[in-house]
Every structure is written in structure tokens, then in C-alpha cells.
Amino acid sequence: MADVTVTAVPAIDAAKPKPKQRIPFLVWCGLVWIAFIIIVALFADWLTPYRFTAYDLRNRLALPFHPLHWLGTDELGRDVLSRLIISVRISLLVAFGATIISAVLGTLMGFLAAHFRGIVEQVVLMLADFQAAMPFLILALSVLAFFGNALPLFIGLMGLYGWERYARIARGLAISAGAQGYAGAVRQIGAAPARVYLKHILPNIASTLIVSMTLTFPEVILLESGLSFLGLGVQPPMTSLGNMVGYGREYLTRAPWIMLAPAFTIVLTTLAVSLVGDWLRDKLDPTLR
């Protein structure tokens, strides 16, 4: 066995010479922005110049580049920069949480469908069809109408977004992996199904799932900010990027910076993640559209 693998590895490498490609400039910009945004979210408490709820009543509606408030203040004199930093943290928390929930749920459903086939598979595929056929915003709004919008519940709800994509990918890949030698071999040795799927098949399909997560992430950010913009997502006094835009809209004529600062942050972040996602897809998995 050991001999076979040792000789096989260089053979594969020789068959597929991979030219070392440079990372395109735009993708670099995207990566830098993502790193920056994550650092801001992680160290939000140290970075905010003021508490995000603190009033500065003498400097209400201060213009950007004010010596005390770099991005200006809103009509209660709250520092826009501080609010922006906290909003980035909340929006990223929701988006990361939702993406992970959705990926885990979807992959699990896909594996269940691939393992049991038959009726389980039909039910999973039917649910996936249903999810794909209904606009998610409408489903999310109806759930919010019935349950209200506590933050953990909201993250859970967002976590239903896009699960059907992971389920379809995981099911398809797990079925084809089951037909390949390695999964069969492990099963022959007597490994339990959970071990076969989690320790052997999952690592083999992980790159496709990660690409899929990167491509879904910006959509989750857009969805969260859309719902919060409508006043139905993250609730005050907590703040998120969409929430800030919705609030800043009231002061569009007098203080457009309250709205523009979070709006630019949303656009830059989704743009950066999309660029990196497209690049990763081309790099890792050209079969995924």
C-alpha cells in the first residue's frame, strides 16, 4: 500500500503541471478589505472612539472630518464611526453565523439523501425545490411576522438561506464518491457511515463547499441588510449596517453621510467577497457555476 501511494503522488503531479499563477490585483484588494473588515469586527470594542450609544448633544449632525467625530454624528450626536464599527461586527456575526448554519444543515441533508436514498432523498429534494422556488425574502418576512425578531432567532432564520445549494452539492458529490474506491474501501474495513461521510467524503468535497459558502456569503449580507433596512431585522438599540442605512434615510437631505458610510461598507464588503469567491471558484472548482 505505502509503495503505491508514494509512487502515485509524483505521477499525478507530473501529469498535471500547475503553472504558478499570481493572484490578480483586484482579488488582492478584496482579500485586504476582507482582512481589514474582520479585524475591525474582532477588535470593535477597542477601535470605537466612543460608545456607539453615547450622545454628544453639542455636536449633533456634525459634518464628517469634524475633529472629534471623523465620520460626523447623527441627530442625537452619536458618533457615526463608532456606530459603523459596531454595525460591521453585528452584520458579520449574522452573516457568518447564518452561512455556517446553512452549510452544516445543507451538507447534512445532502449526506442523508445520499446515504438513505429512496424516500428520504425524495423528501430532501422536494424541500430543496420548495426552498429554491420561493423568494427567500418573502418566507423570511412571514416567519418574522409570526415569531418576532430576537437576534439568535434572526441568525437561525438567515441560516435557512441557501441550504438547498449545499444539499444538492453534497448529495451529488457524496453519491459519486460512494461509487469510488476509497469510500468503498473504508466501508469494507467496517467504518460506520458517520465516519465514512465525515472523515473521508467530507474532506474530499470540502473545497467545493467552501467555494459555495464564499459565493453565498455576500447574498446573506445583502439579505440581512435588506431586512434590517426595512426595520424587521436587527432591532434598535442594537445596530447593523442595513439598520444604519434605514435610519440614515430619514436624514437623507440634511445628513447624507449617516446613510452613505454604512452603504459604502456594505457595497465594498459584498464586492470584495464576490471577487474572492469568483476567483476561488475558477481556481478550485471550475465545474461549479
Next chain:
Amino acid sequence: MLRFLLIRLCRAALTVALVVTFAFVVLRMSGDPALIIMSVDAPPEAIAAFRKAWGLDDPIWLQYLRYFSAIGQGELGQSMRDGRPAMQLVLERIPATLALTLPALALKLGIGIPAGIYAALHRDSLMDRIVMVTAVAGFTVPSFVLGLVLVLVFSVQLGWLPSGGQESWRHAILPVLTLGIGGAAVLARFTRSAMLEVLGQSYIRTASAKGVPWSRVVRGHALPNAAVPTVTVVGFMVGSLIAGAVVVESVFSWPGVGRLLVVAVANRDLAVVQCILLLVAMTMVSANLIVDLLYGLLDPRLRSGAKAGAH
């Protein structure tokens, strides 16, 4: 073809049934509707009367069956806030929404598809780059940001167009633009990749190798084949005519279905929410059915029904 149609019809009915079940389950899981509608400190007799009137004391399966048959008869309950039939409230709003979404759909199709085809045929040209950059921007800029920026430029700075309301056709320009630009970008990107995939096929190479003029290769071989995936996206856009403007209607205070939905969600007006949910499901399902019929016309291989599951 008949078999294909029947399968599709069954699946459509199943989807609608699933939506009804979804609404019922969510409604019942959210707690006692009587306590949600009435305030907590309402007198117990009032709550009991409410429970009796809405049949909340019966076993759950009976409630489910009754719910199903009521919806089958088109009874969707009354708005719990102002007592009018929910269906009527929603139907009143549809013309206003269509006044935005139909022109927007025309804009998406009129710009998105030609731009995508052109970009694919002139790959890596300047125009292709411009189309792609615009398409990525159109995807990453959320509609409420685009809408507000348009208001900031055209209403606040230039004063050319009104920023909200529904008094004249001029009020519709900015919302239609907001909806149309984003959708056109998505459609252009999609059409381009569908075209590129088809252009890379061997039958295209065969056709041009045997001397067919390029314009005929494009019209006769490339476009019909690229139409199949594009029709799916267009079908989704047609299906969201009713409820595709939730955010944009809110930005421009446009009194359509989307605005009604947001207000109903905020007020927890469950009958209205559930009515809109069902209406959207019906529209989506009908649009999908039409798409499936078009598939049959566009792709003869699907007519036999043998590949009905593989789209």
C-alpha cells in the same frame, strides 16, 4: 409531452400545498394566536370568545384540515387590524406593484439580454469588460442603496424627479430604474455565461467549420441553446412580479403589495401576511410551469418526459 406536463402539474400542486402547510405550522408554532392578537391583559372571556370564533380549541389535525379547505375555497381570513378581507386588501395593491415591476421587467430584458449576448460574442473586448464590471456592481449594490443614491442625486441634488409617493408617472421613474438596473446586471451576467458555454460546444465548431456564416451559427445554433438556461432566470423574474419590489417600494413609499407586506409584518397582521405568501407561491408556481412548457418548446429532448427530472 403529456406525461411531462402531468409531472410538472403535480409538483406545482405539491409546492402550493407545502406553502399552505408552512404557513399553518409557522402560525401554530408561534404561540397562541389569541394571546398575540389580543393584549395579554385582555379579559379571559374575550380571549375565550376569540378562541371559539377562530376554532382554536379544536384538535390540531381538525384545524389543519379546516385551514386547508378554507384556503381551497378562497377564504383567507380578515385583516386582524381593520377587519376587511385580507384577499381584498392585497388585490387592491397589485396594480400599483405591477406599475413598477412590469416596466422594470421590460428594462431588464431589453438591456440585460442584448448586453449579455454582445459581451459573450465580443469576449474580452472593452464592451465586455464594461458589461461585466457593471454586472458585478449591479449584483453587489443592494437595491435600497441604489435607490437612495438615485434619490440623493436626482431628487435632492438636481431636483428633477420626486423622491417618493405615487401621484404621477414621474414618481415611478426612480423605482423602475432601481429595480431594472440591478435585474439587468444579473441577467446580463447570466446570459453571457450561458452564451459562452454554448459557444464552446463542439457543434458550434462543427457548424462554422463546415462553412456556415457566423451570423447564422449564432442565430441558428448558439442563441436557441443559450435560451434554455436564460429562460429559467427570466421565469424567476416573472414569478417575482408581485412581490419582487418589497424593498424598493419601501424606499420610495410606493403603496404596493411589498409595502403592505412590510406593514403587515410589523403589525403582525397574520391573515394579510399569509395571503401574500400564498399569492407569491401561486405566481412563482405558475411562472415555473410556463418555464417548463417553454423548455418543452425550446428543447425537444425534454418533450419525451424521459429527462423531466434533469434540468
